[in-house]
Amino acid sequence: MLLLPPSLPPFPLPDLPFCPSNFTDYCPCQDTTRERRFSMRSLFHRERHCPDPDERVRCRIPRPRGYRRTVPWPESRNYAWFANVPSKRLTESKKDQNWIRLEGDRLVFPGGGTSFPYGVKSYGNEMAKLVPLKSGEVRTVLDIGCGVASFGGHLVDYNILTMSVAPRDVHEAQVQFALERGLPAMLGVLSTYRLPYPSRSFDMAHCARCLIKWAGHEGSYLMEIDRVLRPGGYWVLSGPPINWKNSYKGWGRTAQDLEEEQLAIESLAKRLCWKKTVEKGPIAVWRKPTNHVHCLKKSKILKSPPFCARTDLDAAWYERLESCITLLPNVDKIDEIAGGTLAKWPKRLTAVPPRISSGTISGVTSQTFNHDNQIWNHRISHYAAYISSIKGSRYRNIxxxxxxxxxxxxALSKYPVWVMNVVPTAKNNTLGVIYERGFIGTYMDWCEAFSTYPRTYDFIHADSVFSLYMDKCDIVDILLEMDRILRPEGAVIIRDHVDTIGKVKKEADRLKWQCRIVHNEKGPFDTEKLLIVDNSVVLASSQGS
Incomplete structure (x- = not known):
């Protein structure tokens, strides 16, 4: 073995190459070429199917030819550069529906479509009469079959944070369009596995013409919506089969077929102990009970599905759907809210979450929670010394x-940003706390690829991620995934032990990131350091530029 003299530096590692140009929109776990291996039954082929270690590509994803710095928020809600998402399939197939148009070099989002024939603003205003969107009671919303997230974009005006979800289907760029607009979105599908969110997460779930057979599949899809809805949460369904008497001819279905479908949904919702609060025009609203006291007593009369036997109600990473009702936490009185009362937004932001005050999160107390808030306010102030735009308008998707x-x-909530809060499956399950605070997020194993398109995040924060995965997978694979989802002009802060930071820096240099190691807010004697990456000055060169 040849040893280098101590005075000479080690040989530099080779740069990581760019992938071929046909990898521009590569989504490793939702790869359309791999999904053909899996059954199409119940859309299983559109679930996450990540490549095996020997199938992984170790190259950087190139940006499209002509890529431009993304349109800043809030202008991005209305238009984006076509060169950044050069998919004509969606614009051509939906050009008559007024929900996305190509005008010169811009993609324009008018907010129309078959779901919102009079525009999403009119639709949202009607819904605000049926659901308390303005009071702060509804803060987190799940939008299934979101299209380009026009509904989520409209709810921003109500200070509501929407997780927009759609599969990578024939209109393959819809989630990519949503993120390019600066709106939260993920690739996802109701199929075989639970949605990657904890129980009691969302204040409202919404489906507009998503064409899901809610009463089919032994009711498991609607029971999954029930699982992720908080006690007292709202389920809103619009489009088929709602208002079928007036619309069935335009839908190309028989009145009898649509009537049977709606009756089946009504029956299942009743057996889940939901209460239908209103049906007006194309919109129907149900409400989940605030506890299961009555439901348990009347389950035999209602012929309700069984209550789930499992105790890990928040587990949702590759966990199979079940045809059973997720039991709410026990209460003593009929007027109590199972799991604890949530404050209205914005008080919810700083109020101690019920999961913490009840002692259900191991090792976390109210004091821990308040101290954590203080720590992160201090850290964000320190970060701004290195990346000043963290408090500005340059970054939107974080x-x-x-x-x-x-x-x-x-700590970032006062700025015009939204954060995808990821809780690694290898850590203490705190995602339910994050939702109780009025934020959104998902579970994730960082040895795999995230359910998003390339170039969809402006800023990535990685606190102790590499220490957590050091013995589980390769540093290079995690960095390549970060590089895949980071916009070319984006920034990264990696926070970790100094020894780990040194290893990560060597690999990050292979990506040609503009990065440097600095001290954290505690100063030079602390063993935790920061790797600051700021690519905002010059766009990294790539194939296809």
Whole structure:
């Protein structure tokens, strides 16, 4: 073995190459070429199917030819550069529906479409008469079959944060369009596995013409919506089969078929102990009970599905759907809210979450929670010394790869950003706390690829991620995934032990990132350091430029 003299530096590692140009929109776990291997039954082929280690590509994803710096928020809600998302399939197939148009070099989002024939603003205003969107009671919303997230974009005006979800289907760029607009979105599908969110997460779930057979599949899809809805949460269904008497001819279906479908949904919702609060025009609203006291007593009369036997109600990473009702936490009185009362937004931001005050999160107390908030406020101030735009308008889509209690997102809540709070499956399950604070997020194993398109996040924060995965997978694979989802002009802060930071820096240099190691807010004698990456000055060169 040849040893280098101590005075000479080690040989530099070779740069990581760019992938071929046909990898521009590569989504490793939702790869359309791999999904052909899997059954199409119940859309299983559109679930996450990640490549095996020997199938992984170790190259950087090139940006499209002509890529431009993304349109800043809030202008991005209305238009984006076509060169950044050069998919004509969606614009051509939907050009008559007024929900996305190509005008010169711009993609324009008018907010129309078959779901919103009079525009999403009119639709949202009608819904605000049926659901308390303005009071702060509804803060987190799940939008299934979101299209280009026009509904989520409209709810921003109500200070509501929407997780927009759609599969990578024939209109393959819809989630990519949503993120290019600066709106939260993920690739996802109701099929075989639970949605990657904890129980009791969302204040409202919404489906507009998503064409899901809610009463089919032994009711498991609607029971999954029930699982992720908080006690007292709202389920809103619009489009087929709602208002079928007036619309069935335009839908190309028989009145009898649509009537049977709606009756089946009504029956299942009743057996789930939901209460239908209103049906007006194309919109129907149900409400989940605030506890299961009555439901348990009347389950035999209602012929309700069984209550789930499992105790890990928040587990949702590759966990199979079940045809059973997720039991709410026990209460003593009929007027109590199972799991605890949530404050209205914005008080919810700083109120101690019920999961913490009840002692259900191991090792976390009210004091821990308040101290964590103080720590992250201090850290964000320190970060701004290195990346000043963190408090400005340059960044909109932000990811926290190891979100903990959501303190990073809380410290940024005063700025025009949204944060995808990721809780690694290898850590203490705190994602329910994050939702109780009024934020959104997902579970994730960072040895795999995230359910998003390339170039969809402006800023990535990774606190102790590499220490967590050091013995589980290769540093290079995690960095390549960060590089895939980071916009070319984006920034990264990696926070970790100095020894780990040194190893990560060597590999990051292979990506040609503009990065440097600096001290954290505690100064030079602390063993935790920061790797600052700021690519905002010059766009990294790539194939296809």
């Amino acid at each position: 990811m926290d790869m190891n979100a903990g209690l959501g303190g990073f997102a809380a």
